[in-house]
Amino acid sequence: MKVSDLTELALRNLRQSLLRNSLTTVGISVGVASLVAMLALGIGLQRLASRRLKASGLFDTVVVTSRRDLRSFNREQEMSGPAPAASPALDEPARARMATLPNVIEAYPDIRFITELRYQDKPHLAMVAGLPASSRNNDAFENLQGTFFSRATAHEVILQKSFAEELLGKSSQVRDDDSSVLEISKSLLGHELEMRYSERVENFPQASRARPRATDPENLEVSYSVISHELKLRIVGVTDLDPESMRGQFRARVFVPLQLAEDLHVLQPGNIRDTTRAFSRTPQYSTVGVKVKSAQDVPTVEQAIQRMGFNTLSIVDATHSMRQFFAILDLFLGIFGSLALAVASIGIVNTLVMAILERRREIGIMKAVGASDSDVKRLFFAEAAVMGLMGGAFGVLLGWSIGRVINIGANLYLARQSFPPEQIWATPWWLVGGAIVFAIVVSFVSGLYPAARAARLDPVQALRYE
Amino acid sequence: MASTSNTSTSNTSVPLAVQIDGASKHYRMGGNLIRALDGISLEVAKGEFLALLGASGSGKSSLLNLIAGLDRPSLGQILVEGRNISAMSPKELASYRLHSVGMVFQSFNLISSMNVLENVELPMRFAEIERARRQQLARQALERVGLGERLGHRPSELSGGEQQRTALARALINRPRLLLADEPTGNLDSRTGTEIMEMIREFNQTMEMTIVMVTHERPLAERYASRMVFLADGKLVREQTSNAGDLALEERHR
Numbered sequence: 001m002k003v004s005d006l007t008e009l010a011l012r013n014l015r016q017s018l019l020r021n022s023l024t025t026v027g028i029s030v031g032v033a034s035l036v037a038m039l040a041l042g043i044g045l046q047r048l049a050s051r052r053l054k055a056s057g058l059f060d061t062v063v064v065t066s067r068r069d070l071r072s073f074n075r076e077q078e079m080s081g082p083a084p085a086a087s088p089a090l091d092e093p094a095r096a097r098m099a100t101l102p103n104v105i106e107a108y109p110d111i112r113f114i115t116e117l118r119y120q121d122k123p124h125l126a127m128v129a130g131l132p133a134s135s136r137n138n139d140a141f142e143n144l145q146g147t148f149f150s151r152a153t154a155h156e157v158i159l160q161k162s163f164a165e166e167l168l169g170k171s172s173q174v175r176d177d178d179s180s181v182l183e184i185s186k187s188l189l190g191h192e193l194e195m196r197y198s199e200r201v202e203n204f205p206q207a208s209r210a211r212p213r214a215t216d217p218e219n220l221e222v223s224y225s226v227i228s229h230e231l232k233l234r235i236v237g238v239t240d241l242d243p244e245s246m247r248g249q250f251r252a253r254v255f256v257p258l259q260l261a262e263d264l265h266v267l268q269p270g271n272i273r274d275t276t277r278a279f280s281r282t283p284q285y286s287t288v289g290v291k292v293k294s295a296q297d298v299p300t301v302e303q304a305i306q307r308m309g310f311n312t313l314s315i316v317d318a319t320h321s322m323r324q325f326f327a328i329l330d331l332f333l334g335i336f337g338s339l340a341l342a343v344a345s346i347g348i349v350n351t352l353v354m355a356i357l358e359r360r361r362e363i364g365i366m367k368a369v370g371a372s373d374s375d376v377k378r379l380f381f382a383e384a385a386v387m388g389l390m391g392g393a394f395g396v397l398l399g400w401s402i403g404r405v406i407n408i409g410a411n412l413y414l415a416r417q418s419f420p421p422e423q424i425w426a427t428p429w430w431l432v433g434g435a436i437v438f439a440i441v442v443s444f445v446s447g448l449y450p451a452a453r454a455a456r457l458d459p460v461q462a463l464r465y466e
Numbered sequence: 467m468a469s470t471s472n473t474s475t476s477n478t479s480v481p482l483a484v485q486i487d488g489a490s491k492h493y494r495m496g497g498n499l500i501r502a503l504d505g506i507s508l509e510v511a512k513g514e515f516l517a518l519l520g521a522s523g524s525g526k527s528s529l530l531n532l533i534a535g536l537d538r539p540s541l542g543q544i545l546v547e548g549r550n551i552s553a554m555s556p557k558e559l560a561s562y563r564l565h566s567v568g569m570v571f572q573s574f575n576l577i578s579s580m581n582v583l584e585n586v587e588l589p590m591r592f593a594e595i596e597r598a599r600r601q602q603l604a605r606q607a608l609e610r611v612g613l614g615e616r617l618g619h620r621p622s623e624l625s626g627g628e629q630q631r632t633a634l635a636r637a638l639i640n641r642p643r644l645l646l647a648d649e650p651t652g653n654l655d656s657r658t659g660t661e662i663m664e665m666i667r668e669f670n671q672t673m674e675m676t677i678v679m680v681t682h683e684r685p686l687a688e689r690y691a692s693r694m695v696f697l698a699d700g701k702l703v704r705e706q707t708s709n710a711g712d713l714a715l716e717e718r719h720r
Contacts, residue, residue, distance in 0.1 A: 005591045016579055365575045368536060369589040369636065370564025372557055459536045463575065 001375045010382035017355065024344075024351040025391045031341030032395025032439045033402060036431060038337035039330060040403045044426035046326040053322065055139035059295040062302050063313040064098065064107075064288040066090035088309045090285045098290050101304050103297040108132040110287035111261040112252055113268060118194040119167045126163055128195070129252035130261030134291060140250050142420060145185035146237035152259035157193055158237040163253035164188055180418075185238035193233045195256075198267040201225045226267055341439070344391070345446040348384055352450030355383070356457070363454055364462025373455040380451035381444060388443025392436035399435070400427050483644055483676035484510035484533055488542035489552075491528050491700075502528040504700040505542070512643075515670045515677040517691035519684060525700040526680045527648055533678060534567055534646050535559045546644065564592055568637030572649035574629040576621040576636075582608065583617040586636045593640060607635040611665060627658035634665060645669060647679040651686065663690050 001009075014021045053059055067087035088094060098107035111130040116123050135141060136148045149156050159167070164184045202224045233256065241250055268286065292301050302312045356363070363376055403425035411421040491503040503525045510516050518526040531537040532544055535551050543552040551562055563569075576585045586604040595603075608614055611631040621629050630650060637645060647666060651659030667690050669675045681687050687694045695705040 001592055002594055005594075009591075012579065361575075362577050362579075365577055366588070366592075367560070368534070368563065368569055368575065370560060370592045370640070372560035372592070374557070375560075375592055460531050463536075463571070 001371075001378065006378055006382045007386070009379055010386050013355070013359070013379070013383055014386060017351075017358070020351055020354070021387060024347045025387050025394070027344040027347040028341070028387060028391025028439055028443065029394040029398055031338075031344035031442075032392050032435050033398035034340040035334065035337030035438070036396055036399025036427065036435050037402045038333035039431055039435075040399065040425050040427045042326065042330040042333045043428065043431065044403075044407075044424045045329070046323075047426050048422055048424060049322055049326070052139065053295075055137070055142075057135075057138045057140075057291070058315050060292045060298065061314065062290040062292060062298060062305060064090065064290055064305055065286070065311045065313070066284065067309065067311055090288060090310060094308070094310070095285065095288050097308065098288060098305060101290075101301055103293045103301055105291040105293055106132060106134055107288055107290045108134075108258055109262065109285040110289060111258065111266065111268065111285070113197065113266050115198075115266075116196045117254060118196070119191075122167075124163070124166060126254045127252040128197075128254045128256060128261075129250075130258035131158070131255045132258045132289070132291075135250075140241050141237075141239055143181060144237050144239045145181045146189045146235075148237065149257040150236070152257050153263060154236075154257055155231065155233050155260065156236045156257065157195075157233040158239060158255040159188065159235060160253040160255075161238060161240045164238045167193075181238050181240045188235045188238060191235050193235055195231045195233055197229055197231065197264060199227045199229055199265050200267040201227055201265070229264075231264070341442055345442050348387060348443055348446035349450060351387075352380055352384060352447060353453070356380075356450055356454045360457065360462045360465045363457050364459045364465070367457070367459035368463060376457070377451040377455040380454050381447050384443040384447030384451070385440055388440040389436065391443070392439030395439060396427075396432050396435050400432075403427055481512045482509050482545075483512045483514065483547060484508070484678065485545040486529075486533075486542070487545075489529070489532055489539040489544055490541040491525075491532065491537065492540040501700045503532070503539070506697075506700075506702050507542075508695060508702060510676060510678060512676055513670070513674045515667070515690060515692045516679070517687035517694045518678065518680045518697060519682065519687055519694055520697035520703075521682065524697040526697050528700075529697065530646050530648055530678060530680050533644075534569055535562050560592075564589060565640055566642050566644060568640070568642040568645045570630065570633045570637050570645070570647045570650045572652035574621070574626075574633045574653070576629055576632055578621055581618050581620055582613060582624070582632050585621065585632055586639055589636060589640050603639060604635070607639050608632070610638075611635045625658070626654050627661055630654060630658075630662050631665070634662070638669065642675070644676045644678070647677065649681055650679065651681075651683070659686070666690070 066089065068089065092109075095107050095109055098104060109130075112127055114125065114127050116125055117128075118124070131149070133149070133152060141148065144158070146158070149158070161181055161184065168184065168187060170184075268284075290301060290305065292298050298314050302314055305312050366376060407423065407425045410424050414421060486506055486508040489503055489506045490501065493500040493502060506525075506529060508529075518529060520526045528537070532539055532552075533546070535554070539552055543550050545551070546562070546566065549562075551559065554562060577588065580588070583601065583604050586607055587600050590600040590603065605614065605617065608617060611634050613628060613631055613635065616624065616628065621632065624632065630653075645666065650662055650666065654662060663686065666677060666679070670677045677691075679687070679691065684694075693705060693707050696703045
């Protein structure tokens with residue numbers, strides 16, 4: 001029999017017992033919907049988690065330190081490679097070389113200093129850190145009130161919440177609950193802050209501020225002057241970032257644009273130590289942060305930097321074990337979701353076996369006028385497939401709608417808790433297609449027994465049946 | 467009809483439509499062996515109109531089912547136009563039923579959910595004939611049995627005679643050379659029954675179709691069949707040419 005005839009006859013037969021077949025189809029829909037909903041939740045949670053991990057910037061950053069500082073985080077690194085004194089300096093040329101390594105997005109120096117800031121003529125002491133422009137996308141600044149720095153050299157400042165409270169004269173013991181970042185920021189944004197800092201000025205024979213070239217004579221005297229300055233900075237943002245955060249880059253209470261911090265040539269704590277060593281003529285960085293394209297690239301970049309003669313530190317890629325966890329979670333969600341589909345498949349078997357009993361005589365007639373066993377078998381398969389296809393399609397729609405509704409509900413809840421909205425549910429196209437195909441396959445399998453039974457029917461017996 | 471020469475089963479000068487050699491059909495029911503057919507040998511010439519007569523349970527319908535390829539003999543063999551249908555695979559048998567035999571039944575056996583046209587079309591669906599061609603042939607067949615105006619009706623909306631005519635049209639649609647009729651007038655009044663029988667006779671005469679008809683009405687058989695075969699307890703008991711009265715009565719298998 002042709003496929004078109006098969007489909008037509010199958011649809012006609014399904015219409016004969018419309019209620020029963022509709023109920024069976026609804027059963028499949030519910031099964032598919034539960035499967036889709038479960039898997040969509042699994043996928044959504046996985047995406048959410050990897051989004052958060054990516055936004056944290058924890059796993060795609062390599063922290064580089066110089067071996068000269070004897071501050072290695074890793075004994076092995078310390079033992080191998082050149083001796084500290086023979087190690088290269090972690091200076092601007094080294095940073096620039098790191099920035100050109102493959103898969104590296106940027107390499108930025110960690111510039112931080114403790115200094116005095118005056119707000120409305122009251123002095124406050126705080127750690128100031130330079131922030132690279134890429135931090136804008138870090139989830140640490142998700143709850144930033146106000147704006148990020150307008151330019152890389154803007155005379156602007158972002159305050160950590162507890163420091164902002166301190167400026168306003170509020171006690172920092174009762175943070176988190178009483179005052180929201182929004183309220184604090186209202187009275188501070190746009191105001192000016194005065195930062196006092198010490199500039200390091202190199203003393204060259206010509207008293208020039210230009211950096212020495214590498215070919216400079218060895219016997220040049222190493223010295224620099226420290227000059228005190230004051231700089232007015234405009235408060236543009238307040239963030240609720242935790243100053244005790246494990247992300248070293250954000251362990252400060254006041255942030256200025258990184259380029260500005262560099263240009264100011266602020267005296268770094270390490271500079272004084274460096275003067276005791278003959279080889280330090282140029283400004284050194286205590287730490288350089290290297291941002292890598294993705295967590296998977298971290299090990300190769302780390303190796304490359306180690307070969308350059310520096311110590312590195314990175315947090316072990318957590319995405320691998322996370323993917324493993326979600327694979328197991330998806331498996332379990334899939335199994336639970338499939339249970340409803342398994343029940344639905346029993347419904348298909350039941351419906352088709354009933355149909356055989358009812359249409360026994362009809363099957364006998366078809367065989368008598370020349371239908372082969374395989375014609376009868378395929379007809380029942382076609383009926384199962386039509387139910388599977390329709391059930392699958394409705395099921396996906398239903399599952400998707402359930403996901404939408406729960407997503408909206410969850411986001412309403414998040415909004416009430418003043419969290420940003422999240423996509424907890426994700427229904428990718430492969431899930432939609434896969435669920436429909438799966439429903440048809442399940443229907444086919446369910447149709448195996450009824451179809452074989454119908455095909456085996458003895459036409460003489462069937463025709464005798466009233 | 468001048469078919470007296472066919473009365474002898476040993477005559478091989480006329481080509482045979484059906485040749486049955488010692489066909490038996492045994493069932494086991496509750497430990498007892500039921501012999502529905504017991505060593506039947508019978509030949510039907512091409513173009514013959516044969517009537518199978520006997521009381522109910524005599525095995526006449528079982529024999530017809532064997533010829534129709536709906537059932538297989540337990541012993542013996544059945545040849546239709548020289549092909550041994552007892553040795554055919556289920557698939558070949560289905561193709562044989564589709565192309566070589568047409569069947570009409572006492573209870574019409576139309577599919578109630580399909581209209582007249584669709585019922586007649588049905589065998590052609592299994593023969594994978596294009597829809598347009600299928601419908602054209604079905605219309606022609608229905609016009610031939612006088613139902614050209616009732617194509618869209620459901621079987622339940624038709625009289626018994628009309629239903630049997632639909633069944634006849636369906637039986638003829640694939641142009642079989644053998645028409646098997648199982649009590650075709652059993653559910654009809656005598657006038658309608660006559661109508662149907664006239665049609666069957668017409669197919670026999672104008673299309674040279676071989677007819678094997680099961681009936682328990684002897685007058686009907688005498689009037690239309692060229693030969694009558696009597697069965698009792700699954701055995702062939704005697705046969706006679708219908709239009710020659712009891713002259714050629716032959717006792718067999720006693």
